[in-house]
Amino acid sequence: MKREDLKALELEDDVVDKIMKLHGQDIEDHKSKLEAAEKQTDDLQGRLEEANKTIEGFKEMDVDGIKAAADDWKAKAEQAEKDAKTQIEQLKFDHALEGALSGAKAKNPKAVKALLDMEALKYNEGKIIGLEEQLKTVQEENDYLFESDEPTPKIVDKTSGKGAKLDEFTASLMKGAELLNEK
Numbered sequence: 001m002k003r004e005d006l007k008a009l010e011l012e013d014d015v016v017d018k019i020m021k022l023h024g025q026d027i028e029d030h031k032s033k034l035e036a037a038e039k040q041t042d043d044l045q046g047r048l049e050e051a052n053k054t055i056e057g058f059k060e061m062d063v064d065g066i067k068a069a070a071d072d073w074k075a076k077a078e079q080a081e082k083d084a085k086t087q088i089e090q091l092k093f094d095h096a097l098e099g100a101l102s103g104a105k106a107k108n109p110k111a112v113k114a115l116l117d118m119e120a121l122k123y124n125e126g127k128i129i130g131l132e133e134q135l136k137t138v139q140e141e142n143d144y145l146f147e148s149d150e151p152t153p154k155i156v157d158k159t160s161g162k163g164a165k166l167d168e169f170t171a172s173l174m175k176g177a178e179l180l181n182e183k
Helices: 003-008 013-060 063-103 109-115 131-141 168-176
Strands: 122-124 127-129
Touching: 003 013, 063 109, 063 122, 063 127, 063 131, 109 131
Parallel strands: none
Antiparallel strands: 122 127
């Protein structure tokens, strides 16, 4: 729409100005909508190109190889979990065995372990099943590996000489060396 076209309709200048102003606002609205639509189209076009590149990348991938690698990692993770559980159980068993051997007053737990049939021992909730029978046998056969409940005898290496009778020769030697008091 042009100003001349409106004047040809014999409209007053005031009315033509108002119509042109309204027409200008409509055109600006349409321009801003067009610019927004163009930006959106450009954005969507960029995303489409990126998606197409990604799809092409997927086409080049070895899906079976990826699946096999995922299965392999899953198997490795499960094996690592089993190994960790086994190690924890072994640590618990070793700790319980050390405690039981200390309780049995073993002088050298490592030496006592060597005499035990480890495969016959089973760990269950903090206790070792089958250990008592084996320990009794080991204690009977190798009592020197365990501390005794009997008190150790005292060995005296010197005597005071009081009340002890010395033979004449020893007495005269000690007297000559001034080691013997004649009290």
